[in-house]
Amino acid sequence: MKVTRKSDYGLRALFTLAKFYGEQPVSIGQIAAEHRIPDPFLEKIMQELREAGLIEATHGRSGGYLLKRRPSQISIWEVVQALDGPIALVTCLDPNLKCAIEDGCPTSSLWMLINERFEHCLKDHQVSVSGLDRGLLDLLDSVTITGRQVRLLMKFAPAYASKSQMREWVESKLKSFSEIDAVEIEFVQAPPRQTSPTQTAMPHASTGRVHLPPIKNLIAVFSGKGGVGKSTVSTNLAAALGQIGQRVGLFDADVHGPNIPTLMGVHGQPEAVNGKLVPFERHRVKTMSIGFLVSGDEPLIWRGPMITKAINELLEMTDWGELDFLILDLPPGTGDAQLGLAQDVMLTGSIAVTTPQEVALADVRRGIAAFKRLAVPITGIIENMSYYVCPGCERKEYIFGRGGGEAEAKKQNIPLLGQIPIDPQIREQGDAGVPIVVRTPNSEAAKEFFKIAQRLID
Numbered sequence: 001m002k003v004t005r006k007s008d009y010g011l012r013a014l015f016t017l018a019k020f021y022g023e024q025p026v027s028i029g030q031i032a033a034e035h036r037i038p039d040p041f042l043e044k045i046m047q048e049l050r051e052a053g054l055i056e057a058t059h060g061r062s063g064g065y066l067l068k069r070r071p072s073q074i075s076i077w078e079v080v081q082a083l084d085g086p087i088a089l090v091t092c093l094d095p096n097l098k099c100a101i102e103d104g105c106p107t108s109s110l111w112m113l114i115n116e117r118f119e120h121c122l123k124d125h126q127v128s129v130s131g132l133d134r135g136l137l138d139l140l141d142s143v144t145i146t147g148r149q150v151r152l153l154m155k156f157a158p159a160y161a162s163k164s165q166m167r168e169w170v171e172s173k174l175k176s177f178s179e180i181d182a183v184e185i186e187f188v189q190a191p192p193r194q195t196s197p198t199q200t201a202m203p204h205a206s207t208g209r210v211h212l213p214p215i216k217n218l219i220a221v222f223s224g225k226g227g228v229g230k231s232t233v234s235t236n237l238a239a240a241l242g243q244i245g246q247r248v249g250l251f252d253a254d255v256h257g258p259n260i261p262t263l264m265g266v267h268g269q270p271e272a273v274n275g276k277l278v279p280f281e282r283h284r285v286k287t288m289s290i291g292f293l294v295s296g297d298e299p300l301i302w303r304g305p306m307i308t309k310a311i312n313e314l315l316e317m318t319d320w321g322e323l324d325f326l327i328l329d330l331p332p333g334t335g336d337a338q339l340g341l342a343q344d345v346m347l348t349g350s351i352a353v354t355t356p357q358e359v360a361l362a363d364v365r366r367g368i369a370a371f372k373r374l375a376v377p378i379t380g381i382i383e384n385m386s387y388y389v390c391p392g393c394e395r396k397e398y399i400f401g402r403g404g405g406e407a408e409a410k411k412q413n414i415p416l417l418g419q420i421p422i423d424p425q426i427r428e429q430g431d432a433g434v435p436i437v438v439r440t441p442n443s444e445a446a447k448e449f450f451k452i453a454q455r456l457i458d
Contacts, residue, residue, distance in 0.1 A: 006313065007080045009037050010045045014079060017055065018071035025064030038293040040272040044317075045083065047275070052082035151184040210312050210344045215249075215323045217456070219379060220341060220350040222371070224363025226257070226332040229384040230353040232430055233420065234329035235263040236446075237351075239435040240453035241325050242284030249279065249286040249326040251318070253311050253341065258291030260329060265433020269293065276319035283438050288318045308340030315345070325456070333363075334370040342374040349379035351417065356383060356404035368412060380415035381405050382452065388422040389444070418452040421445050 012035040020026050032042050046065060049055045054074060055065050067074065171183050212218070221237070223230040231254065238250040252260035261267055264287050266280040279286040290310065320326065328345075330338050341347070350371050354364040368378060383405025387396045399422065409416035420426075423445040426436050437446045 006041070006045060007083045009035070009041060010049060010079055010083045012037065013042065013045065013065075014049070014054070014067070014074065017065060017067050018074075021067050021071055025058045025066050027064040030064070039269060040277050040293070040317075041313075043272055044275050048083055049079075052078075054079065054082060151186070153186050210316050212316065212326075212345075213320050213322060215320065215326045216348075217325045218328070218345065218348050219325065219456070220328040220330050220338075220347050220371075220376070221353060222330045222338060222350060222367050223332050223353045223360075224334070224365070224367040225360060228332075228353055228355045228360050229420075229426075230332065231257075231259045231263060231329050232426060233351075233353050233382055233384055234327050235260060235430070236426075236435045236437050236449045237453060237456075238285045238325070238327045239283045240437045240446075240449040241327075241456070243437060243441070244450065244453060244457075246324040246453075246457065247322065248284065249288070249318075249320050249323045251315055251326060251328045252287070252289030252291060253315075253328050254331040255290050255307055255310060256331060258289045260287060260289045261291045262433060263430045263435070267292075270318075273319070275317075277314070277317050279318050279320065283435060286320060286323070288314065290314060308344070311340060312344050334367055338367075338370065339374075342371065342376050347376050349377045351379050352381045353384055354381060354405050354408070355385045356398070356401040358401070358404065360400075361404050361408050365408070365412075368414075378412070378414045379456070380417035381409045381412075382417050383419045385422050386419035415455075417455055418448045420448050 013031045016031050016034055017026050028039070028042060028046060031037065032039055037045075046055065046057075050057060053068060056068050057063070057065055167185050171185065221230060221234045231252075234250065238248050242248045250260060250264070252258045254260075264280075264282055264285065266282050266287055268280075270277045270280060270288065270292055272278070277288065279288040280292070281287070293314075328341065328347075330341065352364050352368055354360045364381075371378060385400055386405070387398050387402070389396055405419065406416050421444055423436065423443060425440055425443060426445055429436050429439045432439075436443060437449050440446055441450070
């Protein structure tokens with residue numbers, strides 16, 4: 001568990017309340033506008049701060065929020081402890097960093113400090129799991145706080161560092177805090193990942209830390225590079241599954257280019273009910289995207305840990321209900337977002353999207369290799385923009401080359417799920433927010449998407 005973006009937002013909100021301490025209540029809209037915090041996140045944060053006894057709500061014409069204590073009596077430790085739990089600070093903050101919120105510690109600097117300290121602490125404390133380095137805190141299973149006593153349950157497997165090394169390091173970090181008197185550490189065997197009979201069991205980095213409702217199939221759609229139509233494929237695949245009676249969700253994890261709202265024709269901010277975000281539902285698909293929570297023109301300039309936390313928190317905060325399929329549209333490449341999801345979400349499969357030419361195939365190979373190393377099952381390859389059919393003579397033109405995806409699937413010994421033709425209607429209807437499988441289900445491209453969807457079900 002690490003300090004999350006939630007703590008950063010919570011500190012920003014409390015700094016604003018501290019500025020107006022003793023004067024007037026501050027509305028949630030004022031806080032959201034000042035710090036550009038998405039309303040659904042802020043409402044949940046303010047509720048948790050109220051439950052922790054740090055703030056109180058006022059009602060009536062001047063309704064808003066007030067601090068329950070003087071700013072000098074509320075420490076940053078206390079705020080982060082309320083929102084992320086005491087263990088969040090174990091490797092992140094220096095024990096001497098106990099400044100009160102009235103000191104006006106800039107949260108952006110604090111956030112950078114947290115990440116830098118976390119990365120620095122783990123730099124010399126890595127354990128190897130079949131060649132994949134992971135921090136010791138990735139092995140944390142659960143934390144129980146009783147008064148000033150902390151009890152940790154940690155995963156252990158023969159490939160990890162010794163129990164004595166792990167115990168010594170974690171205890172030394174915890175005992176450096178005056179708020180903690182006693183530390184108890186127990187180990188549990190890290191369970192192997194279950195694989196299908198046709199797959200070779202491989203060690204998987206997933207810790208299952210993102211808790212989701214019952215979902216039968218959780219499939220990530222990825223590509224090695226941008227521009228191959230990955231989001232369009234994700235959208236039409238999800239819509240095709242919905243059209244043939246499956247309960248489907250679509251999650252837009254591409255934080256730097258969230259195009260799913262446009263492709264699905266849904267816009268606005270999702271409603272928050274009982275601490276959960278209600279996904280938009282259109283074309284028989286439940287949809288959630290970071291694009292719903294930020295301005296369409298606002299760039300997301302986030303560091304890697306912030307990207308991972310934002311994706312995980314949004315995925316977990318969404319009220320998906322029971323699903324047959326949840327399609328995750330990943331950013332292109334093999335960066336923090338892909339690694340984070342593979343580590344934190346128990347994916348049941350993944351689909352590589354490529355175009356036939358070598359420049360795209362070279363990148364998708366790296367993506368496949370990365371997912372194989374993480375032991376995420378590769379469901380298959382979808383070759384997009386495979387060919388163009390001349391509307392006049394009905395002759396096929398292989399604009400980006402021919403058979404590249406099929407050859408790569410054979411080389412990788414994974415299925416070729418389908419070959420999607422170039423069809424101007426895919427682009428036109430995507431821009432209009434209606435997938436081609438909904439608007440023109442009898443087109444050649446739509447039929448190919450339906451065929452792929454049926455293969456996933458079978």
